Amino acid sequence: MITIAVVNHKGGVGKTTITFNLARWLSLRGKTVLAIDNDPQANLTSSFINCRSKRESSLLEVYSGQPAVPQEISENLFLIGSSVTLATVAERGFEVVYRLRDRLRDIQNDRHSIAFDYLLIDCLPSIGYLHLAALAAADYALIPITPSPYALMGLNDLFLTIRKTQSRLNPTLKILGIVLNLVDGRRLRLERKIESVLRENYGSLVFGSKLSKRVRFAESPFFNKGIVEYHPNAASAREFGRFAMEVISRIGEE
Amino acid sequence: MITIAVVNHKGGVGKTTITFNLARWLSLRGKTVLAIDNDPQANLTSSFINCRSKRESSLLEVYSGQPAVPQEISENLFLIGSSVTLATVAERGFEVVYRLRDRLRDIQNDRHSIAFDYLLIDCLPSIGYLHLAALAAADYALIPITPSPYALMGLNDLFLTIRKTQSRLNPTLKILGIVLNLVDGRRLRLERKIESVLRENYGSLVFGSKLSKRVRFAESPFFNKGIVEYHPNAASAREFGRFAMEVISRIGEE
Ligand SMILES: Nc1ncnc2c1ncn2[C@@H]1O[C@H](COP(=O)(O)OP(=O)(O)OP(=O)(O)O)[C@@H](O)[C@H]1O
Ligand SMILES: Nc1ncnc2c1ncn2[C@@H]1O[C@H](COP(=O)(O)OP(=O)(O)OP(=O)(O)O)[C@@H](O)[C@H]1O
Ligand SMILES: [Mg+2]
Numbered sequence: 390m391i392t393i394a395v396v397n398h399k400g401g402v403g404k405t406t407i408t409f410n411l412a413r414w415l416s417l418r419g420k421t422v423l424a425i426d427n428d429p430q431a432n433l434t435s436s437f438i439n440c441r442s443k444r445e446s447s448l449l450e451v452y453s454g455q456p457a458v459p460q461e462i463s464e465n466l467f468l469i470g471s472s473v474t475l476a477t478v479a480e481r482g483f484e485v486v487y488r489l490r491d492r493l494r495d496i497q498n499d500r501h502s503i504a505f506d507y508l509l510i511d512c513l514p515s516i517g518y519l520h521l522a523a524l525a526a527a528d529y530a531l532i533p534i535t536p537s538p539y540a541l542m543g544l545n546d547l548f549l550t551i552r553k554t555q556s557r558l559n560p561t562l563k564i565l566g567i568v569l570n571l572v573d574g575r576r577l578r579l580e581r582k583i584e585s586v587l588r589e590n591y592g593s594l595v596f597g598s599k600l601s602k603r604v605r606f607a608e609s610p611f612f613n614k615g616i617v618e619y620h621p622n623a624a625s626a627r628e629f630g631r632f633a634m635e636v637i638s639r640i641g642e643e
Numbered sequence: 644m645i646t647i648a649v650v651n652h653k654g655g656v657g658k659t660t661i662t663f664n665l666a667r668w669l670s671l672r673g674k675t676v677l678a679i680d681n682d683p684q685a686n687l688t689s690s691f692i693n694c695r696s697k698r699e700s701s702l703l704e705v706y707s708g709q710p711a712v713p714q715e716i717s718e719n720l721f722l723i724g725s726s727v728t729l730a731t732v733a734e735r736g737f738e739v740v741y742r743l744r745d746r747l748r749d750i751q752n753d754r755h756s757i758a759f760d761y762l763l764i765d766c767l768p769s770i771g772y773l774h775l776a777a778l779a780a781a782d783y784a785l786i787p788i789t790p791s792p793y794a795l796m797g798l799n800d801l802f803l804t805i806r807k808t809q810s811r812l813n814p815t816l817k818i819l820g821i822v823l824n825l826v827d828g829r830r831l832r833l834e835r836k837i838e839s840v841l842r843e844n845y846g847s848l849v850f851g852s853k854l855s856k857r858v859r860f861a862e863s864p865f866f867n868k869g870i871v872e873y874h875p876n877a878a879s880a881r882e883f884g885r886f887a888m889e890v891i892s893r894i895g896e897e
């Protein structure tokens with residue numbers, strides 16, 4: 390079982406879009422996946438289940454010490470969803486930071502539970518207890534970023550938080566990599582500059598593959614479909630497939 | 644003195660870009676403006692002052708009960724900046740929620756202090772104590788949104804939080820409006836659909852003027868310049884001017 394937390398406290402970089410599509414892509418390739426919505430905005434939850442009344446599981450239960458049974462989305466795909474009530478966790482004491490890790494360990498060790506290959510955690514855009522809980526529970530941190538000055542500036546603080554987590558909460562946490570998303574097809578000068586600064590400073594941590602800004606990425610969750618199911622032959626699906634293959638190979642190398 | 648909190652817990656919708664440009668635009672028109680960076684990412688702070696060592700004031704002081712003297716940026720423009728340490732506020736008790744409002748009242752009532760016309764508060768992308776503190780301190784909430792399904796879905800929860808703040812913390816808080824930002828010039832079908840749903844559900848709360856996606860908006864903070872100073876004759880500057888005029892007229896109508 391491999392746990393990946395998709396993190397970046399910079400907002401709107403594509404954390405949910407990438408988590409949703411990666412979960413879909415892995416399950417279509419026969420992997421058993423548990424998607425976890427660690428964001429009170431619940432965008433990941435609504436991408437899997439449009440209608441609020443059909444949402445069964447709630448991550449808030451895990452932070453309250455209850456088991457939160459994963460909800461089946463399709464054959465190999467399960468979800469622990471969330472809602473705006475998850476925001477109350479941030480105001481509790483520090484001990485909540487261990488709850489997610491402990492519950493995921495229970496799921497892994499439970500012979501009666503489903504044997505998951507991948508756990509994907511979508512994170513909220515801010516530094517705090519929910520964010521720390523995901524980093525404490527993860528084997529890898531996957532960092533989406535957009536080619537913009539504000540997003541680049543935020544990486545320092547993010548790496549600081551990850552380093553702190555590695556030294557105090559989770560020494561085995563590794564950085565899977567940084568993936569450029571929402572790249573404008575017109576190859577703008579500013580974006581090219583940002584990309585070259587990124588590769589200079591972070592080297593092989595930056596994924597070779599990039600994700601372009603394509604409207605299909607914004608549309609497909611509306612129809613509860615991953616980009617690959619939505620338009621299998623489109624450039625966006627192929628591009629995402631290349632990125633997903635790189636995720637697998639980066640983990641495989643370990 | 645009018646206090647505007649620029650809020651939306653959805654990340655990456657343009658809160659900082661709009662706060663920064665509005666502060667610049669108002670100060671160029673002779674208004675005395677205090678910009679407040681209520682986000683540990685400190686993107687607003689870095690837009691005014693690139694170099695960390697030149698940043699003098701810190702909003703964390705206000706939340707710790709100290710005065711935090713505004714730093715002068717230019718003739719009519721002042722800043723109370725922040726850094727990643729502001730994130731520690733979220734873990735304190737509920738009483739921090741009143742600290743920003745109380746400090747801004749002190750500034751307003753202090754005869755020796757500068758007489759500000761506008762206070763603009765840039766908010767972080769999440770619901771919690773920092774977010775509540777800004778809503779508790781504000782006369783108006785200005786809500787940037789992008790024409791995307793995820794951003795539209797989040798409006799319900801945001802309005803719930805605003806309604807709760809109006810009934811418990813700040814009965815005089817008004818919604819200045821919702822402004823569409825990062826609109827793609829190609830008039831995509833999805834975006835047109837989102838805009839029409841937005842206008843149907845929120846009516847006159849939605850600004851008539853919109854902000855298009857233009858790379859100059861992403862570039863100008865890098866040079867510590869507002870869009871109007873950066874390229875005064877460009878379409879982006881004219882477009883922002885129309886939006887800013889609508890902000891003034893919505894407040895004036897009161
Ligand atoms: N490659 C892409 N092409 C086009 N649109 C995209 C792409 N990736 C993400 N988006 C859109 O950009 C916006 C931001 O993406 P998303 O919501 O996934 O980011 P996020 O990091 O999860 O945001 P938050 O910080 O609010 O959680 C959304 O409207 C989404 O539909
Ligand atoms: N009208 C625009 N045209 C082009 N780029 C824009 C525009 N508005 C914002 N941006 C860019 O979009 C990104 C998101 O904007 P910004 O950071 O201001 O949003 P935010 O809501 O403050 O994000 P966060 O939720 O992380 O605080 C930034 O890279 C910014 O440079
Ligand atoms: Mg998200």
Ligand SMILES: [Mg+2]
Nearest residue numbers: 658659682686
């Ligand atoms: Mg911001």
